[in-house]
Amino acid sequence: MKIYDQHLHSNFSFDSEENIENYFISNENNIVTTEHMDVANPVTGKNDFPDYPSYDKKIRELNEKYNNRAYKGIEIGFFPEKEEETLKYLDGKTYALKLLSVHHNGKFDFMDDIVTTLSIDQVLDDYFNRMIQALESDVSANVLAHFDYALRKLDVTPEQLDSYAKKYLDKIIHLTVGKEMSLELNAKSMYLYGNEKLYSYMVEKYIGLGGRLFTLGSDAHSLDQYGNKFDKMREFLLKYKISEVAEYTNDLKMRPLR
Template sequence: MYDFHMHSNFSADCDAKMEDMIQEAIKKGLKEIAFTEHLDVDYPDKEWDFSFNPEVYQEKLELLRTKYQDKIQIRKGIEVGVQPHVLEETSDFINRLKPEFIICSMHSANKQDLHSGIFFEDRTVDEAYRIYFEEYYACIKKFKNYHILGHLDLVSRYASAEPEHVPTEIIEEILKLVISEGKGIELNTSGYKYGMNAPLPSDFILRMYRELGGEIITLGSDAHRPEEIAAHFKEAKEILTNCGFSYICSVNGEEIHYHSIK
């Protein structure tokens, strides 16, 4: 079992202690985990400061890695929220932190956050989807400092309805670019806890990724509390198998390891 998306109180939206998360992961029998703390430079909702001190994070992580080294592998990760105007500053932070695993996510678009609903005001669901994916694509054409794309269709979690026309051509271009650069995507099970009854991204995107030749895929719970670690992994592995995947991946810097789902 490998959970490569979780947070601790180094992330602004999480109160869980890092050690509590580690102990729960050990209790659940996980072999390897990655803490992927939030960095969202210039996040539109100014009530949230999604940044952290990389030196303090490094010190805490190394202390706990040493303490639990015989029980679990712990990777130093980060989840960056990209926007077109913050790519250089985001890369500077990554270069300072030197993480072993980097998730590239998009939590806002058009300089508007997704979570409050502001992004969806005065535009149709179809328009919102297109703006979101076009901006995501524009970012990763320039931003290369990552391993996998996080919850690729996060926009669907906040939309009030399904779009009439999914921007398939843009999603396909995103996936082609990811594959050509030797990067991957994740299957994020947090959709279940938010009432979607499905992980992110959708089966449609997973199948497209696989049919295009995509192989690198990590599994992450996006846990913000200990009880959420590895949640719904059984369902996620069944979905991956049905979409044509035989492996899930773990990442340690430039090293990508494939682990049989079976």
Template sequence: MKYRYLSDCHTHSDCSPDASDPTMMLCECACRLGLYALTITDHCECNVYREEEYDRSVRQSYFEARKASAVFHGRLHVRAGIELGQPMQNIEAAEDILDACDFDFTLASVHNVQGMPDFYELDYSQVDLTKTLHQYFDEILETIEWGKFDSLAHLTYPWRYIVGEHGLAIDDVQLSGRIDEVLTALIKNGKALEVNTSGLRQKLGETMPNLQIVKRYYELGGKLVTLGSDAHRWPDVGAGMEEGMKLIRQAGFTHFALYSHHEPKLLPIE
């Protein structure tokens, strides 16, 4: 590995319903790659918290991460995290699971706006795209104001499907004001911006968000950035991390954040 402190802070074990490999396997892979740290951030989709038994699977994820931390002590820094999806759609569920486990790191994300399916399931011939994206940014802003998280995951998640999978155009200029609102809110509330590298191995072909947005975050005064592969299987652990480090350096950053007990430790990009 080119970088000394390469850390993957967004990964999913088989405690997530859409992932396939156990935490121990992810950690072993990270060790073989020479990663400095790995954070397990299994899904908790708050809008279907009880229905899909996330109250049970997330607790199991936390237990597995803590067990792995002990097993890999001295070889890999293993952190216990969570990806809170749609916390504003069920705040009670979000706060219930955060109170139940002593996580190191909480990612917040929005995979679908209130009353609509996930962006990957949307029939884009039947939706007002501009209206839907404004609703998405509204929910992101509500989440930031709520504030019970550390880093905002894959800000441009809808682009993965709208642009990458369906080849539709998004007017980035028209939405630049909304993106600035989000970036400014993150800075004001002391929250990190995630650079999610999964887009590099998908049709989108770029990180989420891309260099332009990460650079804008830095220009506005952003200081906290995290990196994550969003791996859902062991071969993707650490994928795109070197490219991500290069990108955040291009954006102006000299350090990135690794969280422990919700406290960011700034590690140099070296």
């Protein structure tokens, strides 16, 4: 069995057209989809909540049809101004895997082109402050996803990141380790947007504080991206003598990388 891809979207997310069943038809792995929940999303101009009753029903059907390989997940796009609505949506719903992300500030998405017209200081202050609020909030999650989301469209070296944002990143890592959350290696961030070196910077901080939980996520929005770059991310972790990854099914298990 291949490494469990722990960042995946289907048409239960507002920005994916993929039929969830296609992930099951095409391989024999356990599958968890991490569907977008974004309150006050400036991309769509509304609250984007996955239709939980339909999703829950679909996962049950897939489990019957595909030998209990289906797990429920969610990507919580945290927006501090609407924490109450986020908690209300999550209340009473069960997931094998919850990702914690910051995607927007209510005015624009941090991958919108506008980000490239603003000062880097301004963008990173806003973005990382929001991430700290997410980690200090009452929302519980298993994994800190794509810590570099606002940096995907920017050209920033690790040295620049350190000078702009060290105080935030030290706090973010401290909170992540303290909450026993995994740090996600995001294939799109690392290899589509070229941020592998920024991940090195962050992974070293995380390991330095005793963090040992890593997940691999393709961030696929379509089947062709599923499991993308997992070989490269495996090599990346082995360089740091990390030889297993965290897997969230109904509990947390560690799976050897070799």
